[in-house]
Amino acid sequence: MxxxxxxxxxxxxxxxxxxxxxxxxxxxxxxxxGYVTVAVEKFTTGEGYILEPVEVPFYxxxxxxxxxxxxxxxxxxxxxxxxGAYIASIxxxxxxxxxxxxxxxxxxxxxxxxxxxxxxxxxxxxxYDYASTSGWMYMVNNEVPSxxxxxxxxxxxxxxxxxxxxxxxxADLGIDTSYMSEWGGAAAITPxxxxxxxxxxxxxxxxxxxxxxxxxxxxxxxVISDVTAEQAKLDEAAAALQAALExxxxxxxxxxxTEAAAETTGxxxxxxATGTSTxxxxxxxxxxxxxxxGCGVLALAALCAKKRHA
Numbered sequence: 001m002x003x004x005x006x007x008x009x010x011x012x013x014x015x016x017x018x019x020x021x022x023x024x025x026x027x028x029x030x031x032x033x034g035y036v037t038v039a040v041e042k043f044t045t046g047e048g049y050i051l052e053p054v055e056v057p058f059y060x061x062x063x064x065x066x067x068x069x070x071x072x073x074x075x076x077x078x079x080x081x082x083x084g085a086y087i088a089s090i091x092x093x094x095x096x097x098x099x100x101x102x103x104x105x106x107x108x109x110x111x112x113x114x115x116x117x118x119x120x121x122x123x124x125x126x127x128y129d130y131a132s133t134s135g136w137m138y139m140v141n142n143e144v145p146s147x148x149x150x151x152x153x154x155x156x157x158x159x160x161x162x163x164x165x166x167x168x169x170x171a172d173l174g175i176d177t178s179y180m181s182e183w184g185g186a187a188a189i190t191p192x193x194x195x196x197x198x199x200x201x202x203x204x205x206x207x208x209x210x211x212x213x214x215x216x217x218x219x220x221x222x223v224i225s226d227v228t229a230e231q232a233k234l235d236e237a238a239a240a241l242q243a244a245l246e247x248x249x250x251x252x253x254x255x256x257x258t259e260a261a262a263e264t265t266g267x268x269x270x271x272x273a274t275g276t277s278t279x280x281x282x283x284x285x286x287x288x289x290x291x292x293x294g295c296g297v298l299a300l301a302a303l304c305a306k307k308r309h310a
Contacts (some may be wrong), residue, residue, distance in 0.1 A: 032057035034156025037203045038071040040090060041163040041225075042125055044172050046098035048225045050090060050125070051162075053203035064138070064152035064160065078126070086148050087136040087162065089126030096122070100130060101227055104172045107189045111168075125164055133184045134166045137173075142194045144175060159196040172227060193231045198224050198238045205241055210248035216241040 036058060040051035056071045068087070069077060076091040096119050108115045108131050119129045127135035138149055139161045145152055154160070168185050169177045174192035177185030198220060205217050223229055223237040 030059065033060050033062075034058060034154065036067055036154050036156075036158040036160050037200045038067065038160045039162070039199050039203075040072065041161060042092065042095065042098075043225045043227050044100065044104055044164055044166045045095065045125070045130070046100055047095055048098075048221060050092050050095070052206065052221070053199045054206060055203050058154040062154065064140075064149040064154060067154050067160065068149060068162065078124070087138075089121070089124045090136065090162070091123060092125040093123045095119070095125055100166065101172075103189055103228060104167050107167050107172065107186070111184075111186065115166075130166045133168050134164070135169070136162060136164055137170055138162050142196045144170070159199055161195070161199060174227075190227045191230050193229060193234055195224055195234060198234050198241070201238050201241055201245075205245055208245060208248065210244070212244045213241075213248050216244035 034057070035055045037053055038051065038056045039053040040049060042048065042050055051072060054071065056067055058067050058070075065079075072090065077087055078089040079087055100115060105115050113131055116130050120126060125136075137144065138152075139145075140152060141159055152160075163173055165171075165173055167189065169175075169180070169183070171177050171186045171188050172190055174188050174190045176188045176192075178187045179185060202217065202220060202224070205213055208217075220237040220241045223233055226233075
């Protein structure tokens with residue numbers, strides 16, 4: 001009996017050693033390729049963010065679809081069909097209580113449209129909410145890609161912003177879509193401001209501590225959420241937030257590689273260092289012969305959806 005007991009213990013010990021030995025390899029294979037700052041904006045509805053800026057890891061072989069699903073959760077997204085990968089709606093359980101900015105309301109009415117006061121589906125922000133040309137579009141590093149999110153390959157340091165447009169497929173986001181006026185495009189009605197530097201800085205400051213940082217963070221969110229904000233206003237908000245970060249010590253936790261074995265050993269060793277965060281703001285498909293920008297993808301997605309519902 002004692003001999004059998006020793007055999008069992010030896011087998012268990014060997015299994016534990018094999019599992020522990022395998023862990024570093026597993027950790028190395030699943031190490032992120034880099035990080036992308038992701039934000040989901042509903043500024044055009046007068047409500048700010050669905051997802052405030054956050055750093056999201058991506059892994060080898062992944063596209064923007066996987067990155068977006070990781071940031072929001074698969075169950076929070078309804079993807080469209082028919083024009084590559086795009087997002088038809090995003091969960092927004094607390095939404096629908098804001099006031100659409102006057103500049104957008106006036107543009108919709110001037111174009112002969114009517115701005116709907118309620119969303120089509122409670123708890124979601126989707127294409128055709130508020131107006132017939134509304135929908136989700138994405139920007140990478142302040143540019144509107146000419147392909148769907150499924151064809152976007154993340155790069156370390158990118159800024160991916162999902163943003164909801166109500167009027168003319170992005171004209172309310174400072175984008176000139178008049179080149180596709182036959183589909184409802186129009187000249188930009190808001191400033192073509194670059195929000196990436198402030199977006200990236202908000203992600204850095206998201207978990208920072210200190211009354212000064214919190215106040216600067218809230219002020220920056222208020223500025224960036226204003227679709228009429230000029231570049232100078234955004235730059236001022238970024239400078240104020242960075243100054244607040246420099247004035248407040250930020251606690252950073254660095255986890256050693258022994259965390260990879262935590263699942264096996266039940267022990268995680270971490271080292272905590274306190275310092276000052278001083279991030280540097282960033283300055284700064286062809287279908288049937290038709291070159292599509294992100295706005296064109298959004299417009300075609302709308303046309304496909306109309307056809308499906310006809």
